[in-house]
Amino acid sequence: METSTLPLSSSTRGKLISAGYTSLSSISSVSSTDLARDVNITEAEAFEILKMANHQVTGSSTSLINGARNAWDMLHEEEALPRITTSCSDLDKILGGGISCRDVTEIGGVPGIGKTQIGIQLSVNVQIPSEFGGLGGKAIYIDTEGSFMVERALQIAEACVEDMEEYTGYIHKHYKANQVQLKPKDILENIFYFRVCSYTEQIALVNHLDKFISENKDVKVVIVDSITFHFRQDFDDLAQRTRVLSEMALKFMKLAKKFSLAVVLLNQVTTKYTEGSFQLALALGDSWSHSCTNRVILYWNGDERYAYIDKSPSLPSASASYTVTSRGLRNSSSSSKRVKMM
Amino acid sequence: MAPLKHLEMENPIIDACFRDFCSSHGILTVEDFLIHDLYELAAFAERQVDADRLKEGITVMLSLVEVKCRPWLNGMELLEDLQRNKQTLSSGDNGTDSLLQGGLREGQVTELVGPSSSGKTQFCMQAAASVAEKQEGSVFYIDTGNSFSARRIAQFICGSSAAAVLRKRVLSRISCHTVYDIYTMFDTLQGLEVALRSQEQMNVNECRLRLLVVDSISSLITPILGGSGSQGRALMVALGYLLKKLAHEHNIAVLVTNYTVGAGENGKTKPALGETWKSIPHVRLMLSRDNRNNSCTISILKHTSMLSGQTVTRKDNQQCL
Numbered sequence: 001m002e003t004s005t006l007p008l009s010s011s012t013r014g015k016l017i018s019a020g021y022t023s024l025s026s027i028s029s030v031s032s033t034d035l036a037r038d039v040n041i042t043e044a045e046a047f048e049i050l051k052m053a054n055h056q057v058t059g060s061s062t063s064l065i066n067g068a069r070n071a072w073d074m075l076h077e078e079e080a081l082p083r084i085t086t087s088c089s090d091l092d093k094i095l096g097g098g099i100s101c102r103d104v105t106e107i108g109g110v111p112g113i114g115k116t117q118i119g120i121q122l123s124v125n126v127q128i129p130s131e132f133g134g135l136g137g138k139a140i141y142i143d144t145e146g147s148f149m150v151e152r153a154l155q156i157a158e159a160c161v162e163d164m165e166e167y168t169g170y171i172h173k174h175y176k177a178n179q180v181q182l183k184p185k186d187i188l189e190n191i192f193y194f195r196v197c198s199y200t201e202q203i204a205l206v207n208h209l210d211k212f213i214s215e216n217k218d219v220k221v222v223i224v225d226s227i228t229f230h231f232r233q234d235f236d237d238l239a240q241r242t243r244v245l246s247e248m249a250l251k252f253m254k255l256a257k258k259f260s261l262a263v264v265l266l267n268q269v270t271t272k273y274t275e276g277s278f279q280l281a282l283a284l285g286d287s288w289s290h291s292c293t294n295r296v297i298l299y300w301n302g303d304e305r306y307a308y309i310d311k312s313p314s315l316p317s318a319s320a321s322y323t324v325t326s327r328g329l330r331n332s333s334s335s336s337k338r339v340k341m342m
Numbered sequence: 343m344a345p346l347k348h349l350e351m352e353n354p355i356i357d358a359c360f361r362d363f364c365s366s367h368g369i370l371t372v373e374d375f376l377i378h379d380l381y382e383l384a385a386f387a388e389r390q391v392d393a394d395r396l397k398e399g400i401t402v403m404l405s406l407v408e409v410k411c412r413p414w415l416n417g418m419e420l421l422e423d424l425q426r427n428k429q430t431l432s433s434g435d436n437g438t439d440s441l442l443q444g445g446l447r448e449g450q451v452t453e454l455v456g457p458s459s460s461g462k463t464q465f466c467m468q469a470a471a472s473v474a475e476k477q478e479g480s481v482f483y484i485d486t487g488n489s490f491s492a493r494r495i496a497q498f499i500c501g502s503s504a505a506a507v508l509r510k511r512v513l514s515r516i517s518c519h520t521v522y523d524i525y526t527m528f529d530t531l532q533g534l535e536v537a538l539r540s541q542e543q544m545n546v547n548e549c550r551l552r553l554l555v556v557d558s559i560s561s562l563i564t565p566i567l568g569g570s571g572s573q574g575r576a577l578m579v580a581l582g583y584l585l586k587k588l589a590h591e592h593n594i595a596v597l598v599t600n601y602t603v604g605a606g607e608n609g610k611t612k613p614a615l616g617e618t619w620k621s622i623p624h625v626r627l628m629l630s631r632d633n634r635n636n637s638c639t640i641s642i643l644k645h646t647s648m649l650s651g652q653t654v655t656r657k658d659n660q661q662c663l
Contacts, residue, residue: 005528005580010573020371071483072513075492103488239568247565253488254522287564287614289458290601293488311459313467314491 003027006052015039016049027053082135084126084221084262086118087160088329090320091307095296101135101220101262104252104291108267108282109298113305114324115266116147118298119223121329122264123191124156126221129182132164137220137261138190140212142205144229148193157187159327192219199230203244206251213259222255226266228283242287249291265292304332359392360399375403424449427593431479431552433465434472434498438640441654442625443647446595448552450646451585451622454599455613456629461638462599463489465629466555469597471498474515475508479552481516482534484527486561490518515549524562524577531584538592551594556585558599560614567615575618582622598623613643620644 002024003016019039021027027035027050036046083098092098099105099122109115123141128134141148161184192212196202213219235241256263272281282289282297289295295311301321308319323332367383369375380400387396415423430444439445446452446469454462467490470481483490492513499512521527538551563581566574589596600619602611613619613626620626626643641653 004573004576005525007525010571013573069518070514071492071495071516071518072510074490074518075496075513078492243565243568246561250486250522250561250565253486253520257488257520257522286457286603286611287601290558290561291487295459313463313489314494 003053006049008049008052012039012041012045012049015041024053081260084122084135085128085133086322086329087121087125088320088322088331090331091322091329094307094309094315094318094320096315099221099262099264100294101260102256103293104249104256104263104265105294105296106265106267106282106292107296107298108269110269110280110300113298113300114322114329115298116225117152117324117329119225119264119266120148120153120156122221122262123223124153124160124187124328126262127182127187127190128160128164132167135220136218138192138216138218140192140194140209140219140222142194142196142202142222142224144196144202144224145226146195147225150188153188153191154184155326156328157184160187163327190218192216196230199234199244202230203248206248209251209255210258213255213261217259219259219261221262221264222252223264224266226268228268231284232268242285245284245288246291249288252291253293360396363387363390363396372403372407376407380404431469431477431595432472434468435465435656437654437656438465441640441642441652442645446553446597447625448593448595449590450624451582451589451596451598452625452627453613453623454597454627454629455602455643456599457602457611457631460629460631462601462629463557464494466557466597466599467491467495468498470516470553470555471495471512473553473595475499475512477552478549479515480549481553481555482551483516483518484530484554484556485518485520486522486556486558488520489557490520492518521562524566524581527562527581528584531581531588535588535592538588542592551592554585554588554594554596556596556598558601560600563615563619575616578615578619579622582619586622586624 003022004013006013006024008016016027016039021030021035021039030038030050032043032046032050035041035050036043039046081101083092083096083100085092085098086095107115107118119141123139126135126137126139129136161182164182194205196205209222213222231241231245252263252265255261268283269280270283271278273279282295289311292311293313294309294315297308297310299306299308304321305323306319306321309315309317321332323330364370364375364383367378367386369378369383384397384400387393387400390396428447428449430442430447432439432445433442454465456462466483470483473479474481495516496509496513499509519530521530534554541550559581563574563578566577568574585596585598588594600613600615603614604611613628623644625645628641628643629638630641631638637655637657639653639655642648642650644650
């Protein structure tokens, strides 16, 4: 029954089918007043239904030809896609250059491993101007736990500007006044911060993001810290939680693709009983683990922090170590404090 | 069922007089017409004033019904269709091909089930690369999780030549579409059907579509499945039906991926989407990954012509040019 594939409410759909309109061609041949009278709905609703049915019947084949992109074109696009550096060159290396745009990356780890630090570092690094190899974009930071500290962001922003000035001084030794235009205050101004206090607010915000980003086209990264917090305690109905989460995941994917930005979701860990022992696994269950394009797991190895690529369509599994310093995220092995740019 | 008056626009013989005659016998919809005793109806029509028109109306109705009905095929015709039209496509990996006695079969829907990061997307991309390169057919890749990577597919196109010209030709046969909700999916598939039908009418045989990949179908269906009302399940079954129809009528192999969900205390994972989905794919394969040996095991959960439970293990594919 083809009318069941139209996005309608179930009562309207039930009325349509019981009145005998089971195929799209039967709807498109009727006028909206007749439809409204037969099915016992308002004329505005009938008009909407006619529009939907006609769009499906005629519009889809042309959009198929126009929307088709073959893999050869995508190969060039992928190679030209910008990446957001994490300021830690080892981490960048295993990520293939940094966090890629147009992907949803999930980063999870035990408390205290540095997830919020990575979030803040990325929201600063996305603003590195293109002369220094960055994206020159803005950031959206969605905070569900209240762990974003402005003083820390300011500290990291100042360190970033200092590194950029040092780099300019290094390269353009002969030129005196090649000052970096960006100031720490500007960096903070370009981070859009949202504080979310319940899961309904989180869902509403995700729905609103499409409109928000259309108005602020410079946004290049959306960071959610953390995505789990409101979904762990409030839900009695786990099936509903799965449905809500998978819908949210699809919306993030759509945002990432549509606006070519990176979505970074920070996740917590929980214990899971597999293969006879308790192991740490990322929260929100098995069905959520399929909702990201890339997944990075952060863990402790002795005294060092490590990051491990758990899931990626094109990167091999690898791990790298990093540290969290007063200037932000840095390499653990390197003794120099200068960040490797470009 | 459609009321009779909808047929009037294209078949003017089914006008108001005919419909009045029918409704006097309690026939208001096509369904009533099919159930009614047609000899009795014709006999009654004889006695009416405009007997000829009425009988002509009845004949037109019957011919419409025959057109809608699928033609009967006997066993020989089915076998011929199988041998001529429905070939086996290599999946790109010899172990899997030997397990499946050739590979993915056109006309069938194959489902890959596996936990996260077990290699489902890699399998899909490898199959796409193999079909585009070796079988020289085109591939329609529907991606719901931004996991299509053209770079990775280029790595799968192996061969000592690997010339840019070859790569370009092969990669241009794979077209990728991103779909994020089930209604867009229906739009895309229906548009594909229309495009395929017009292509067949024009008899364009070069690079016909041979493989349709949906990665992954469960992320489209999970948001609507469950809860009150069976609308979600109806849409899932409609989608499965549409995929099978595309596979059979246009001789395409369809590959879909699904994920697993935990099944409670005993810890065994089972495929998502529930019992209703179980019967829709023709072939179901389960992937599991062994991280210590860096290998992945494929086992058959369900197959139309082979014993389930057979497995094959293969090493991770880290092919690089």
